[in-house]
Amino acid sequence: MPDLPIHLWYSITSLGGAGLTLPLALAIALWLSVGYSWRLAACWLALLGAAIGVVTVTKLAFLGWGVGVRELDFTGVSGHSMLSTAVYPVAMFLMLLPARPAIRLLGVLAGLAAGIAVGLSRVVLSAHSPSEAVTGCLVGALAALxxxxxxxxxxxxxxxxxxxxxxxxxxxxxxxxxxxPTQRWVTHIALKVSGHDRPFIRAKWKAARDLHPAAAPLSQPLDTFKPSRASQI
Known part of the structure; x- marks a missing residue:
């Protein structure tokens, strides 16, 4: 990991917050509708909405029902990583649309790099596991591209x-x-839908052991087999 001051990591991670990225996304849609067509703006919002839906569903599944992947320490797609890798490449693309295709492509790559930096900051600040940050970057990048x-x-x-x-x-x-406070909103929805009083928490979820009873053996040794009354008749 790059050895950066902690306050710089916080500044980077704030670039992926919904308070910044969602207004930028709406501004992109507004410019698209004014300069091009409402269909293009609607296409952008639909793709971003689908990506937000993926993040929301995975977070609801974990907070409400504890659905995740323990082996990967995965409890939900990182929203910061997804939003930054979705919004910044498209913002750069829109700003550089009058430029040559090569310059436009460099802008898109720079936007993706900014999103990846946000994803890295989420891991450094222990806000997300690597698997959550990576999936967030992949979902956002897919929507943008x-x-x-x-x-x-x-x-x-x-x-x-x-x-x-x-x-x-x-x-x-x-x-x-x-x-x-998107996390608070998602948690509230998860508790309402699941009917639970408290959300699932990563630390307890990771520490939990499999409480299911062991499966019965398929066969018993001959010396331990005892015939029932029905078999003796």
Whole structure:
């Protein structure tokens, strides 16, 4: 792991917070609808919504019912990792749409790198396990790359790069420290749906042993077999 000051890791991880990434995602949709078409904007929101759905379902499954993968220390897809790898590549793509394809591609890769850095920060800060951060990056990157592929041939001259870039930067600065209690909301929903009083917690879940009784042997040794009354008749 890179040896960075802890406050820098917190600054990196805040780039993936919903308070920042969701306004950026809505701004992307707004620019798409203004400069291109509402269909392209709807496509972007649908892909992002599907990725958010994957994160939400996995978190609900663990918090409400303890569904996870102990071998991988997996309790749900990382939302920070997913949002950052989904939003930043598309934001860079939109800002660089008037540029040459090679420059546009470099922007998308830079956005993916930013998302991966957020995923790494979640592991360093012990907010998520490596498997949760990796799956978050994969889900977000898939949503971003599918959209980029769909919109790659959009007419580049319909939006000026400067206002798009300025609006994204202003949003990033204004919303950088905004906290949205998404984990609390998901936990509340999980408890309501599951009917449990308390959510499952990673530490207890990992420490829990298999309490299911051992399966009965398929056959018994001949010297321990005792015939029943019915078999003696």
């Amino acid at each position: 599918v959209f980029v592929r769909i919109a790659w041939n959009a007419e580049p001259g319909r939006l000026s790069a400067m206002p798009v870039a300025v609006s994204m930067m202003v949003l990033a600065v204004a919303m950088h420290d905004v906290h949205v």
